[in-house]
Amino acid sequence: MPPFFNPLALFAIVITLATAFAIINHRYLHLPTTIGITAQALGVATILLFLEQAVPMPRMDAARAVLDSINLPATLLDGALSFLLFAGAQSVDQRELWQNRFSILALALLGTMLAVALFAAGMWMAFPLVGLAVSLPWCVVLGAILAPTDPVSVVGMLRRLGLPPRVQAIFAGESLFNDGVGVVVFAVAVQLAEAGTIGPLGDLVWQMVQEVGGGLLLGFLCGCLAVWCIRLVTDAHLELLISISLASGVYSLAKMLEVSGPVAAVTAGLALGMPRALGALSQHGQREIRNFWMMVDEVLNACLFVLIGFYVLSVPIRVPVLLAAVLAIPLSITVRALSVLLAMLPVYLRDSQRWRVLAIMTWGGLRGGISIALALSLEHGPMRDVLLAVCYAVVVFTILVQGLTMERVVRQVRLGAAEG
Numbered sequence: 295m296p297p298f299f300n301p302l303a304l305f306a307i308v309i310t311l312a313t314a315f316a317i318i319n320h321r322y323l324h325l326p327t328t329i330g331i332t333a334q335a336l337g338v339a340t341i342l343l344f345l346e347q348a349v350p351m352p353r354m355d356a357a358r359a360v361l362d363s364i365n366l367p368a369t370l371l372d373g374a375l376s377f378l379l380f381a382g383a384q385s386v387d388q389r390e391l392w393q394n395r396f397s398i399l400a401l402a403l404l405g406t407m408l409a410v411a412l413f414a415a416g417m418w419m420a421f422p423l424v425g426l427a428v429s430l431p432w433c434v435v436l437g438a439i440l441a442p443t444d445p446v447s448v449v450g451m452l453r454r455l456g457l458p459p460r461v462q463a464i465f466a467g468e469s470l471f472n473d474g475v476g477v478v479v480f481a482v483a484v485q486l487a488e489a490g491t492i493g494p495l496g497d498l499v500w501q502m503v504q505e506v507g508g509g510l511l512l513g514f515l516c517g518c519l520a521v522w523c524i525r526l527v528t529d530a531h532l533e534l535l536i537s538i539s540l541a542s543g544v545y546s547l548a549k550m551l552e553v554s555g556p557v558a559a560v561t562a563g564l565a566l567g568m569p570r571a572l573g574a575l576s577q578h579g580q581r582e583i584r585n586f587w588m589m590v591d592e593v594l595n596a597c598l599f600v601l602i603g604f605y606v607l608s609v610p611i612r613v614p615v616l617l618a619a620v621l622a623i624p625l626s627i628t629v630r631a632l633s634v635l636l637a638m639l640p641v642y643l644r645d646s647q648r649w650r651v652l653a654i655m656t657w658g659g660l661r662g663g664i665s666i667a668l669a670l671s672l673e674h675g676p677m678r679d680v681l682l683a684v685c686y687a688v689v690v691f692t693i694l695v696q697g698l699t700m701e702r703v704v705r706q707v708r709l710g711a712a713e714g
Contacts, residue, residue: 517565
C-alpha cells in the first residue's frame with residue numbers, strides 16, 4: 295500500500311466524497327440519500343471510464359489502487375458489517391418482529407436456499423446462450439452471492455414508506471438475518487465449486503445449522519451479559535460504551551468460534567432492544583444509544599454506497615459478460631418472487647392481501663454492498679470477473695431502479711398502513 299493510503303486517509307477520501315455527493319443530492323437531486331450518493335458515484339466513475347478509453351489516464355490506476363487498498367471484503371465483512379447489522383436490529387419493532395417470527399424464519403432460511411437454487415439453475419442455462427462456460431457449482435456461488443437482501447438498503451427504504459407494521463417487520467427481519475445464512479451458503483458453495491462438484495447436500499445443511507444456530511445462541515448470551523452489565527451502572531456514557539463493546543465483541547467472538555458473525559450481531563442488537571433491556575437503561579442512556587447508532591448507521595451507509603458506485607472501475611467489461619448481466623436482472627426479480635412465494639405462502643400470505651404483499655416483497659428485495667463484497671472476495675481469475683460483473687449489474691439495478699420506484703409500486707398495489 296502506498297504511504298498515503300493509510301486507513302485514516304482512505305476513510306477521509308471516502309467520507310469526503312460521500313459528504314459532497316450528499317450535499318449535491320440535498321440541494322439539487324432530492325433523491326433518497328443512499329440512492330443519490332450511489333447514482334453520483336456511479337456517474338463519476340462511468341465518466342472516468344469513458345475518458346480512459348478516449349485519452350490515456352494514468353491517474354485511473356491511482357483510483358483503482360484506492361479501491362484495492364480499501365479492500366471492501368475485509369472492511370465490510372470483517373468490520374463495518376457488525377455495526378451496520380447491530381444498528382439495524384435496534385431500529386426494528388420487536389413486537390411485530392416476534393409476532394411474525396415464523397415468516398421471517400421461513401424467508402431467511404427456506405427463502406434464501408430457494409433463491410440460491412433457482413438463480414443458480416437459471417444462470418446455468420443462461421450462460422451458454424451468451425457463449426460463457428460457467429459450471430453449475432460456480433452458478434451456485436453466484437446464487438449465494440445474490441440471495442441475501444441488503445439490510446442497509448432495505449431498512450433505509452422502510453423508513454420512508456408507509457407500509458403496514460407487519461410487512462415492515464418481515465422486510466427488516468429477513469434482510470437482517472438472511473445475510474448470515476447467505477454468507478454461510480457462500481462459504482460452502484465456494485469450497486464445493488473449487489472441488490468441482492456440488493457434493494452432498496447434508497454437509498451444507500449441517501454447516502448452516504451449526505453456524506446460524508451458534509450465531510443465534512452466542513448473540514443472545516452476549517446480549518444478556520451486556521444487559522447485566524448495564525444494570526451495574528447508572529452512567530449514560532458507560533451504557534453507550536457497553537453497547538459498542540457488544541457490537542464489536544460479539545462479531546469478533548463469532549469469528550473465533552466459527553459461527554455466523556452477522557447472525558450473532560443481529561441477535562445481540564435485538565437483545566439490547568428488548569423491553570427488559572430498555573428498562574435497565576437510564577432515559578439519558580436510551581437517547582445516547584439511539585442517537586449514536588443512528589449516526590453510525592448514517593455514516594457507514596454513506597461510505598458504503600459511495601464505494602458501490604465507484605466499484606464499477608473494478609468490474610471487467612466484455613460483451614458476453616454484459617449480455618449475461620442483462621439476462622441476470624430479470625431472472626433475479628423472477629427468482630425473488632418465486633422464493634418469497636414458496637417460502638411465505640404457507641405461513642403468512644393469505645386472503646386478498648397475499649398478491650399485494652408478494653409484489654412489495656419482490657420489488658423491495660434490494661441487494662447491496664454485501665453481495666459485492668462477497669464477489670470481490672473470490673480469488674482473481676476469469677470466473678471471478680464473470681461473477682463480479684453479473685453481481686454488480688444486479689446490485690446497481692436493484693438500488694437505482696427498484697429503490698427509486700418502490701414508493702410508486704406501493705401506491706400502485708394500494709398496500710397502505712391502514713390495511714396492515
